[in-house]
Amino acid sequence: MAEVAGRTRGMGELIDVADKASDFAPFGRELAALARERDDIVGLTADMGRYSDILPFRDEYPDRFFNVGMAEQNLIAVAAGLAKTGKVAYCTTYSVFVTRRAYDFVAIACAHSQANVKIFAGMPGLMNGYGATHQATEDLNMMRGIADLTIIDPCDAVELRQVVRAVADIKGTVYVRLLRGNVPVELDASYRFVPGKAQVLRPGGTIGIISTGYMTGRALDAAKEVASRGVQVGVLHVPTIKPFDTAGVLDFVARYDRLIVAENHKTTGGLGTLVTEAMFDAGVLKPVERIGLADSFFECGSQEYLEARYGLDLPRFIRAIMG
Amino acid sequence: MMTASGVTTTDIDMLRLRAYDLRVAMLEMAAGKGEGYVAQGLGMADCLAALYFHEMHHDPANPDWDDRDRFLLSTGHYSIAMYAVLAEAGYLDRAEFPSYGLNGSRLPMSTFDDLPGLEIVGGSLGQGLGQAVGMALGLRLDGREARVFCEVSDGELQEGSTWEALMSGATFGCDNLVALFDCNGVQADGPVHVQLEPVLDKISAFGWSSIEINGNDMEALVRALEVSRVRDGKPKAIIMRTQPGSGVPTLEKRERAHFVRITDEEWQVMRDELEAGRPGATRG
Numbered sequence: 390m391a392e393v394a395g396r397t398r399g400m401g402e403l404i405d406v407a408d409k410a411s412d413f414a415p416f417g418r419e420l421a422a423l424a425r426e427r428d429d430i431v432g433l434t435a436d437m438g439r440y441s442d443i444l445p446f447r448d449e450y451p452d453r454f455f456n457v458g459m460a461e462q463n464l465i466a467v468a469a470g471l472a473k474t475g476k477v478a479y480c481t482t483y484s485v486f487v488t489r490r491a492y493d494f495v496a497i498a499c500a501h502s503q504a505n506v507k508i509f510a511g512m513p514g515l516m517n518g519y520g521a522t523h524q525a526t527e528d529l530n531m532m533r534g535i536a537d538l539t540i541i542d543p544c545d546a547v548e549l550r551q552v553v554r555a556v557a558d559i560k561g562t563v564y565v566r567l568l569r570g571n572v573p574v575e576l577d578a579s580y581r582f583v584p585g586k587a588q589v590l591r592p593g594g595t596i597g598i599i600s601t602g603y604m605t606g607r608a609l610d611a612a613k614e615v616a617s618r619g620v621q622v623g624v625l626h627v628p629t630i631k632p633f634d635t636a637g638v639l640d641f642v643a644r645y646d647r648l649i650v651a652e653n654h655k656t657t658g659g660l661g662t663l664v665t666e667a668m669f670d671a672g673v674l675k676p677v678e679r680i681g682l683a684d685s686f687f688e689c690g691s692q693e694y695l696e697a698r699y700g701l702d703l704p705r706f707i708r709a710i711m712g
Numbered sequence: 713m714m715t716a717s718g719v720t721t722t723d724i725d726m727l728r729l730r731a732y733d734l735r736v737a738m739l740e741m742a743a744g745k746g747e748g749y750v751a752q753g754l755g756m757a758d759c760l761a762a763l764y765f766h767e768m769h770h771d772p773a774n775p776d777w778d779d780r781d782r783f784l785l786s787t788g789h790y791s792i793a794m795y796a797v798l799a800e801a802g803y804l805d806r807a808e809f810p811s812y813g814l815n816g817s818r819l820p821m822s823t824f825d826d827l828p829g830l831e832i833v834g835g836s837l838g839q840g841l842g843q844a845v846g847m848a849l850g851l852r853l854d855g856r857e858a859r860v861f862c863e864v865s866d867g868e869l870q871e872g873s874t875w876e877a878l879m880s881g882a883t884f885g886c887d888n889l890v891a892l893f894d895c896n897g898v899q900a901d902g903p904v905h906v907q908l909e910p911v912l913d914k915i916s917a918f919g920w921s922s923i924e925i926n927g928n929d930m931e932a933l934v935r936a937l938e939v940s941r942v943r944d945g946k947p948k949a950i951i952m953r954t955q956p957g958s959g960v961p962t963l964e965k966r967e968r969a970h971f972v973r974i975t976d977e978e979w980q981v982m983r984d985e986l987e988a989g990r991p992g993a994t995r996g
């Protein structure tokens with residue numbers, strides 16, 4: 390089929406898979422595997438099963454799967470109820486609809502009771518081509534405001550699969566930014582996700598990049614690219630946004646004179662804010678450049694188009710590094 | 713022949729032709745894109761033709777006219793139907809059609825209110841009917857005769873907010889409000905599987921004057937809209953059973969109707985099928 394130039398890729402693929410190894414539907418396939426080992430796992434969606442990769446679980450465990458229809462507040466409430474009968478409730482919809490619409494339900498029905506609800510929120514940040522209605526560009530900021538909530542932003546399929554398992558053992562409510570479809574493989578098989586820990590993926594160098602989620606792949610690409618020009622940068626990946634690994638971040642910060650923070654989110658209220666807050670509180674003042682989104686609503690368009698337009702693409706990283 | 717309020721069969725034929733033209737426009741916009749929400753749009757063509765070319769008072773030359781009747785498309789991804797009717801009515805230049813869904817276009821896959829003729833931002837589903845209640849109240853406060861028409865999908869009937877708005881509409885006696893429920897039987901994950909029915913009884917029980925029709929039957933649409941004009945202190949609901957892909961048999965049969973995939977070869981087949989079903993009347 391002919392590709393139309395500039396096609397909005399609303400339901401589409403992550404662009405980074407184009408020239409990388411990838412893993413299809415890692416979330417749903419790992420969840421199905423986990424469910425084989427634990428019969429307390431249940432799955433839910435709000436009419437977003439097909440678009441959130443949970444179907445492999447549904448197909449294997451139809452009796453443990455509940456599609457509540459397009460009703461996000463109810464999704465979270467029903468998940469909380471299941472959790473309160475001893476189940477571990479994995480639920481999916483798009484990030485925007487769980488954060489903006491069901492926020493109070495996440496806070497009260499789930500987090501306040503430390504209910505075992507594991508929210509896998511699809512198309513976080515600027516990934517959806519349908520514009521502001523579908524772009525969860527402030528989800529980290531919002532969710533960070535909820536007490537007793539764990540927030541994880543995995544960077545690739547390797548990490549996401551580990552997160553699917555790890556959250557089952559984290560007591561309470563967890564919000565995970567879900568990568569779906571063909572998800573790129575960025576990390577070595579030897580990588581081990583540790584809840585609450587930031588990890589140095591690339592040591593050394595004179596500039597330090599601190600990144601989370603999908604942007605960590607971009608940071609690694611940028612580091613490779615500039616290395617070929619003789620510039621060395623280190624990369625710290627911060628998959629757990631909350632609780633925040635203040636010590637790990639400050640330790641990394643101490644090794645560099647200049648830092649770049651990158652996230653698929655607004656520059657306010659997310660990782661950039663967390664890093665600069667931690668630095669300020671510790672009395673560490675160093676130049677920090679933030680790669681992320683402005684405080685705005687964003688256009689419709691393909692992922693390539695949006696990332697270039699709003700400054701999340703590789704050239705943006707290279708510019709930040711080269712100064 | 714005339715209906716009760718003076719609509720002739722010629723008028724009905726003319727409206728059917730308008731609906732046909734909307735369908736042609738939708739295929740033109742979607743052609744070559746490979747995928748999209750064209751099935752829902754085709755299902756809504758008759759309703760939009762009846763509204764914009766028969767029922768509503770509006771002025772394409774003055775989209776912000778204070779006394780206009782408002783149409784709210786709550787289901788933002790039905791945008792293709794909206795662009796078709798806005799162009800047919802004169803709000804929009806057809807020359808923009810090829811940009812539908814492309815980067816930087818004014819015609820994105822889901823609607824925003826910066827395009828003249830669009831009243832609200834759709835897309836985050838379940839936000840339309842409440843805003844329609846608010847507009848109905850505002851128009852009433854200002855003593856205006858204008859009415860508010862709001863499309864709502866069967867998926868949106870699953871959002872609590874829609875039922876909250878239904879309560880408000882009845883509580884505040886919004887008889888200048890007509891909700892048009894597009895019950896096309898599909899949603900993102902497939903056929904509607906949640907217990908929605910009986911929609912008519914439920915909405916009636918919420919205090920709305922309700923009627924259920926075949927939403928692809930022009931005569932039934934026109935009649936239902938006429939009945940909805942009465943100012944009796946109750947909001948009006950028209951439950952439309954619509955056929956996704958209506959007018960294009962290939963699409964009517966498609967199982968995954970929510971977001972159809974269409975091959976390059978199929979477009980011409982679809983155009984031919986549509987043309988084969990063109991209503992016989994000539995434009996008046």
Ligand SMILES: Cc1ncc(C[n+]2csc(CCOP(=O)(O)OP(=O)(O)O)c2C)c(N)n1
Nearest residue numbers: 436459835836837865866867898899900970
């Ligand atoms: C609040 C909200 N939740 C979820 C979605 C994702 N979504 C987009 S279309 C859709 C299906 C809605 O059902 P309906 O409008 O009846 O779909 P259609 O007739 O177009 O198949 C869903 C769940 C959304 N846009 N908004």
